[in-house]
Amino acid sequence: MPSLNETQKIHHLYGRAAWGLTWAQWQDFQKQSPEKALNDLLKPAKASLLPLKVVEGEPPSLVELRDMSKPERQEMLKNSRKQVVMLNLAWLKEISQSPHPLREKMAFFWHDHFACQPKNVYHAQSYLQTLRQHALGKFEDLLLAIAKEPAMLQFLNNQQNRKASPNENFARELMELFTLGRGHYTEQDIKESARAFTGWAFEGANYIFRSRVHDYGTKTFMGKSGNFGGEDIIRMILENRQTATYLTEKIYRFFVHERPNPARIQSLAQSFYASGYDIGQLLSSIFNAEWFYASENVGQLIKSPVEYLIGLQKNLFMQFVSPEGPIFIQKVLGQMLFNPPNVAGWPGGRAWIDSSTLLFRLRLPEVLYRLAEIEVEVKDESDVEKMDFQANRPQRIQAQFDQARIQQAWASRPENLYAPLADYLLNRPLPQYQSPVLERLRGLPPQ
Amino acid sequence: MKRRAFLKQSALTTAGTMLIPGFLKALESKKASQNGKILVIIQWSGGNDGLNTVIPFRNDVYYRERPRLAVSGTEVLPLNDELGLNPALLGLKKLYDQGFVSLINNVGYPNPDRSHFRSMDIWQTASRSDEYLSTGWLGRFLDASCAGNCQNAHLAVEVDDTLSLALKGEKIKGLALKDTEKLYRATQSPGLKFLAQQAHTHPEDDTQHYLYKTLAETVSSAAYVYEKAKTYRSRYTYPNHALGRQLKTIAEMINSGVDTRVYYTSLGGFDTHVNQKPQQDRLLTAYSEAIEVFVQDLRDNDRLKDTVIMTFSEFGRRVAQNASNGTDHGTANNVFLIHGGKAQAGIFNEMPNLSDLDEGDLKFTVDFRRIYATLLQKQLQFDPGKILGSHFELLKWG
Numbered sequence: 001m002p003s004l005n006e007t008q009k010i011h012h013l014y015g016r017a018a019w020g021l022t023w024a025q026w027q028d029f030q031k032q033s034p035e036k037a038l039n040d041l042l043k044p045a046k047a048s049l050l051p052l053k054v055v056e057g058e059p060p061s062l063v064e065l066r067d068m069s070k071p072e073r074q075e076m077l078k079n080s081r082k083q084v085v086m087l088n089l090a091w092l093k094e095i096s097q098s099p100h101p102l103r104e105k106m107a108f109f110w111h112d113h114f115a116c117q118p119k120n121v122y123h124a125q126s127y128l129q130t131l132r133q134h135a136l137g138k139f140e141d142l143l144l145a146i147a148k149e150p151a152m153l154q155f156l157n158n159q160q161n162r163k164a165s166p167n168e169n170f171a172r173e174l175m176e177l178f179t180l181g182r183g184h185y186t187e188q189d190i191k192e193s194a195r196a197f198t199g200w201a202f203e204g205a206n207y208i209f210r211s212r213v214h215d216y217g218t219k220t221f222m223g224k225s226g227n228f229g230g231e232d233i234i235r236m237i238l239e240n241r242q243t244a245t246y247l248t249e250k251i252y253r254f255f256v257h258e259r260p261n262p263a264r265i266q267s268l269a270q271s272f273y274a275s276g277y278d279i280g281q282l283l284s285s286i287f288n289a290e291w292f293y294a295s296e297n298v299g300q301l302i303k304s305p306v307e308y309l310i311g312l313q314k315n316l317f318m319q320f321v322s323p324e325g326p327i328f329i330q331k332v333l334g335q336m337l338f339n340p341p342n343v344a345g346w347p348g349g350r351a352w353i354d355s356s357t358l359l360f361r362l363r364l365p366e367v368l369y370r371l372a373e374i375e376v377e378v379k380d381e382s383d384v385e386k387m388d389f390q391a392n393r394p395q396r397i398q399a400q401f402d403q404a405r406i407q408q409a410w411a412s413r414p415e416n417l418y419a420p421l422a423d424y425l426l427n428r429p430l431p432q433y434q435s436p437v438l439e440r441l442r443g444l445p446p447q
Numbered sequence: 448m449k450r451r452a453f454l455k456q457s458a459l460t461t462a463g464t465m466l467i468p469g470f471l472k473a474l475e476s477k478k479a480s481q482n483g484k485i486l487v488i489i490q491w492s493g494g495n496d497g498l499n500t501v502i503p504f505r506n507d508v509y510y511r512e513r514p515r516l517a518v519s520g521t522e523v524l525p526l527n528d529e530l531g532l533n534p535a536l537l538g539l540k541k542l543y544d545q546g547f548v549s550l551i552n553n554v555g556y557p558n559p560d561r562s563h564f565r566s567m568d569i570w571q572t573a574s575r576s577d578e579y580l581s582t583g584w585l586g587r588f589l590d591a592s593c594a595g596n597c598q599n600a601h602l603a604v605e606v607d608d609t610l611s612l613a614l615k616g617e618k619i620k621g622l623a624l625k626d627t628e629k630l631y632r633a634t635q636s637p638g639l640k641f642l643a644q645q646a647h648t649h650p651e652d653d654t655q656h657y658l659y660k661t662l663a664e665t666v667s668s669a670a671y672v673y674e675k676a677k678t679y680r681s682r683y684t685y686p687n688h689a690l691g692r693q694l695k696t697i698a699e700m701i702n703s704g705v706d707t708r709v710y711y712t713s714l715g716g717f718d719t720h721v722n723q724k725p726q727q728d729r730l731l732t733a734y735s736e737a738i739e740v741f742v743q744d745l746r747d748n749d750r751l752k753d754t755v756i757m758t759f760s761e762f763g764r765r766v767a768q769n770a771s772n773g774t775d776h777g778t779a780n781n782v783f784l785i786h787g788g789k790a791q792a793g794i795f796n797e798m799p800n801l802s803d804l805d806e807g808d809l810k811f812t813v814d815f816r817r818i819y820a821t822l823l824q825k826q827l828q829f830d831p832g833k834i835l836g837s838h839f840e841l842l843k844w845g
Contacts, residue, residue, distance in 0.1 A: 070770075117564075172577065258654070300654045332609060341612075342565055347581035350657055354610045355600055355665035356623035358658065359633055375633065376608040377625075379492070379715065 004427075009034040009293050011427035016255050016301070017041050017287055018101035020311040023409050026424055038287055041102045042280065044136075049103075051129040052094055054086040059122040059204045083121035088330075088337040089323050091128060092306070096313050106135035106279065108306065109254055110142065112348070114178060115340035118151035122205035124338055127151035139247065139277035140238055143178065147230060150202035156343065161198050162213035168194040171233075173343050179237045181246040185222070192219040197230045244273035248282065255286055257297050258349045264291065298427060302352050305333030308361065315425060317402035317409075318368065325397035329364070331378045333357050368399045485701060486826050487710045487756040488585075488613075489690075489734070493717030494563060496727060497763035497780040498799070498809075500536070501550060505529050508801035512767040516723060516774070526550070530798055535731035538739030539783070546792040547742060547751070548785050549844065551818065553799055555779035555811025559762065563718065563776075566761040571613035573816050573835055584819055585709050586616030587834045588827060593619055598660075601668035603709040604700070606693040614711055620661075621711070622668050626696060631673035634666045643667070672705055679703035683744050686736045690714045694741040702748040708827060717760060720773040734758075742785060751787030755826050755845075757818070758783040765807050779811035782818060790825075790845040817842055 004012060010029045014021045018041060021029070029037055065073065095104045110131045118124035127149045134142035146152055147170070153159055156170040171194035175185045199214030200207070219228045222236055237243055248269040249260050272282045286292055303311060309329055312318060320326050330336045334357065340346055356376070366372035377393040503509050504520040505528065523531025524540040530550075532540050542548050558576040560566045565576075572580035582590070585603050593599060603614050603621035614621030624630040634640075643666040646659035679702045685691040693712045700707055714734060719726050738756070745751040763780030779799070784790075799809050820831035820839040832838055 177579075259652075302654060302658070334609075342568055342579055344579035344581075350617070350654070351581055351615060353658060353661055354615060354620035354623065355661065355668070356608060356610050358661050359665065362639065362662075363633075375629070379607065379609060379611075379713065 003295060004293055004298065006032075006034055008298075008427055010037040012293060012298050013038060013041070013287060014101075015311075015427055017283070018105060019095060019307060020314045022314045023317065023405065023424070034293075041287075042284055044280075045100050045103065049129075049133055051125060052087065052090050052132075053125055054083050054090055055121055055125070059120065061204060077119070080121045081119055084118060084124045084338050085323075085327065087121060087124050087128065089326060091337060092310065092326055095306075096310050102283070103132060103135045106283070107131040109251070110135060111337065112340065112345040113250065114146045114152065115343050115345035116151050116155035117339050118155070120150070120154075120205075123149070123151040123154065123202075126205055134279075136280040136283070137278075139279055140234070142279075143234055143238075144231065146178075147174070147197075147234065148200065148207035150205055150207065153200060153202050153207070158197060159201050161194060161200065162210075163195070163198045163215040164213070166191070166194045166198060166215070170194070170197055170200075174233075175237065177344055179243045179246065180240065181242070184240070184242045184246075189221055192221045193228075193233045195219050196221070196228045196233045200230055238277065241269070241273055244269040244277065247277075248272050251282065252286070253349075255283070256292060257300055261291075264289075302349055304346065304348060304352060305330055305335035305357075306337060308333070312364070312368070316365070316368070317405050319400045319402075321398035321400050324391060324394040325399060328374075328378065328391070328394050328397065332360055332376055367397060369401075370396065483753050484826050484828065485708060485710070485750070485754045486822055487697060487754060488712070489738075489756065489758040490567075490611075490711070490713035491717050491730075491734075491758065491760035492563075492567070492713050492715040493719075493760070494566075494762045494764055494776055495717040495730075495760035495780065496719060496723060496774050497760070498766065499723070499727060499774075500533050500731065501526070501552070501781050502531050502533060503529060503798055503801065504531050506801055508766070512801075514768070515772055516768040526794060530794065533727075533731055535728045536735045538735035538737075541739060542742055542785060543792070547787055548783060549790065549792050549795050551782045551784065551795045551813055551842075552797065553779045553809060553812040554759070554782045554815050554818065555762070555809075556814055556816070557811075559778040559808075559811070561762065561776040561778075563761060568612065570759065570761050570815060571611060573819055581615075582617050583611065583613035583615050584834055585614045585711065586612075586620060588616075588709070588823065588829060589614070589619045589621060590616035591833050592829065598664050599668065600661075600664040601672050601705070601707050603711070604672070604707045605711040606696050607712065611711060611713070614709075619664070621709070622665065622672070624669070624672070624696075625693070627669075627673045627676045627700070630669045634669040640666060672700065672707070675705045676700045676703045679748075681744055683740050685740050686733065688733050688737070690733055691737040691740075694737050695744075698741055698744040701745060701750050701754065719764075720769065720775060721771040723768075723773040738785065742787075746787060753788070754786065755788070755790075755822060756783075756785040757822065758785070759815070763809060766801055766804060766809065767807060777808045778805070779809040782815070784818075784844070786845075788845070795842070795844060813842070814839060821845060 007030055010032070011021060013034065014025070014037070060068070060076070068076070095101070095108070098104050114131070116127065118127055130142070130145045130149055134145060152170070156173055157167045158170040161167040161170065168190050171190050174193070175190065176182055195215040195217070196219055199210040199212070201210050202208060216227055218225055221228060221233060222240070224236065226232070245265065249265050252265050252268065253260055268282060268285055271285060272278070275281045291297065309326060313320070334352065335346055360376055363372055367374055374393060374396065498509065499516065499518060502518050502523045504518070504523045504525070510517045518533060520531070522534050524534060524536065525531040526543065532543070539548065556569060556576060560569060560576050568574070569576055571583050573584035574580045589603050592602065600619060600622040605611055605614050605621055605623045606625060607623055608625050610621060610623040639662070643659070643663040646656055646663050649656035649659065676699050679699050681695055681698050681702070685695040690712070697710045697712065700710070714730060716726065716730055742751060745754055759782045760780055762776060762778055764774035764777040766777070769775050796813065803810060816835055817839045820835055821842045821844055823829045823831040823834055824841055825845040
């Protein structure tokens with residue numbers, strides 16, 4: 001495949017580091033250099049980050065909770081789950097409009113990395129804010145903040161981690177999934193570090209340290225002994241270069257290619273470690289590398305359902321009018337924000353595609369343009385009470401297309417639309433053999 | 448119809464889809480490995496209350512812990528002096544009496560997880576509870592049985608619109624279809640068929656190759672399954688609900704000789720925290736009515752002898768009922784194996800011990816992966832070690 005021209009490079013960059021290009025951006029970037037486009041992306045936000053919220057205030061206090069009747073509590077829990085879904089939608093909207101798409105992309109990456117399923121909307125809001133706020137900062141700040149997030153403390157049972165009866169769940173995932181990866185720690189390291197996190201808990205939506213249940217004894221962790229607290233454990237894990245390698249590989253596979261390139265990863269990991277785990281700097285190195293734009297790395301990642309959903313909106317001048325659509329699409333394709341399958345996150349890559357999801361993806365544009373019916377029904381979710389906008393099979397997906405802009409975009413185009421369309425929608429030259437495919441698709445009536 | 452004649456005919460009727468390289472060859476080569484044995488899995492989602500499904504009707508603890516939810520000894524359908532089926536399971540009881548049902552009690556796994564999603568994950572991937580696998584146990588069966596040539600998605604079919612993790616392998620994933628004709632129609636647009644032929648234009652390890660290949664598999668499997676399955680129409684009336692329709696689809700596929708080895712389907716709604724009885728009764732009745740017809744349908748066509756139907760749920764529920772006339776998430780549960788082969792029927796093992804609980808929950812005595820290992824070995828005739836990673840002792844069953 002020939003190498004990319006300037007516009008195609010920008011296209012590729014925005015596919016990976018952002019969420020795709022709108023028509024207007026694409027037009028603008030025709031006149032720009034990839035360097036300028038990259039600088040735009042990496043430029044730090046001017047304004048401070050406002051938290052995304054669907055509810056204000058604080059969750060009910062322990063006293064208030066105690067005074068509630070059982071039905072009242074159940075109603076509250078139900079509402080909270082519904083509000084988490086509203087937050088899902090609010091984040092989707094923010095992503096699709098954000099002037100800082102890279103930050104949102106990285107927050108999305110961290111949501112998968114620090115996967116958890118908050119059921120309490122206040123926890124979810126706080127967790128999301130932490131992901132976004134530290135998305136491009138120092139990994140240590142992010143990790144420490146996540147370790148204190150009520151959503152995570154609850155999900156990994158650290159609320160039950162007490163001196164008298166340690167719970168190892170958080171300590172295990174901290175090393176296995178969040179930092180070192182399997183095979184780089186011992187069972188003894190897990191036991192000892194779990195003791196260091198005893199007493200890390202939450203009340204309402206806030207982290208608290210319960211000193212009464214914290215184990216102040218001597219722990220031996222990775223060959224060192226001392227009266228370690230959770231912060232010490234995190235620091236020691238970060239001193240281990242394996243953490244930099246593990247994270248770099250995961251980031252490389254997310255942004256560049258599913259198949260890791262050990263030499264590149266090693267070199268990136270060294271700089272990442274030397275920079276004190278500066279996430280923004282690592283990304284900048286990746287996007288500045290010549291190999292990032294090499295043909296072997298272009299057009300090789302399968303979009304996750306959320307990336308696909310956002311990309312559709314950007315590419316097709318489209319907005320969802322009601323919440324059924326984006327929720328249904330996330331469910332059918334297997335990725336609901338705030339509801340990863342487990343703490344290991346979404347399997348991703350080729351796992352997104354099977355007979356059913358592939359047909360659905362191919363058909364979705366027709367469904368959106370009301371040229372085809374929705375024929376798919378999602379599975380019953382047994383333990384989630386269904387909300388009014390969560391039909392297993394909605395009648396239709398209400399979407400609005402910016403007709404004026406579509407007309408404007410294509411008014412001056414020649415009759416033969418598909419070449420420029422392919423230019424706009426794809427980030428690389430159209431291989432020769434695909435022309436007949438498009439020829440065929442073009443003349444076909446909708447099914 | 449002879450296989451060759453069938454292939455010839457469908458090659459004509461579905462010209463294009465059958466021209467995908469390797470497809471005909473793959474079909475032919477499967478002949479040798481085909482042993483005709485079939486596994487059907489019915490998943491009860493939500494955590495079925497096993498103690499009100501198979502009822503220990505002589506047990507005082509049971510009646511003490513469930514003052515308003517227990518089923519009385521006069522109502523149950525007795526299996527022996529101590530255990531009886533929920534009266535909603537009349538159809539299942541008839542099958543039991545005919546010697547088609549094995550009941551395995553106390554099935555679970557170490558360190559049980561009480562979250563639906565996580566526990567279902569564990570059952571579907573056959574992982575340990577502290578391990579996260581991204582492929583399903585039947586998906587790995589697909590991977591392992593298609594050395595080199597992974598084109599037969601329909602070897603494992605889920606009768607639903609979306610595919611469960613259980614059927615997702617790394618190299619190949621099962622086929623999701625609610626209805627063979629519906630999937631066939633959805634894959635018949637000339638554009639799709641044309642696209643499906645483009646796999647060869649990409650190098651094999653290329654991501655796009657994987658996409659085209661998945662499409663090709665889908666289009667060709669859909670055509671094969673549709674053409675083959677339409678040669679048998681069930682003369683039975685299945686109950687008019689989702690599970691009834693799903694089992695009818697499966698029966699038509701099995702009885703027409705489609706060479707699918709694994710069928711997967713699910714029935715949801717078992718998460719009965721509140722006012723359990725009417726809800727569970729409705730679901731068990733739906734299951735029981737449908738399974739009775741299904742077994743009869745297979746039996747009439749002499750396919751029951753080749754089939755095992757496993758019914759499971761991701762966990763059982765707590766021994767004690769809650770204050771809302773429901774039950775909360777528990778642990779060990781019962782599993783039904785329905786079959787017409789030589790395997791012994793009846794109650795396979797000891798009944799649940801309600802006096803020896805783990806914080807109010809039943810203790811498991813049979814790891815579910817032993818059932819999987821047994822089914823892999825005896826029904827799918829495949830080395831379970833290759834699928835399950837470690838060794839699990841086979842059950843003395845089958």
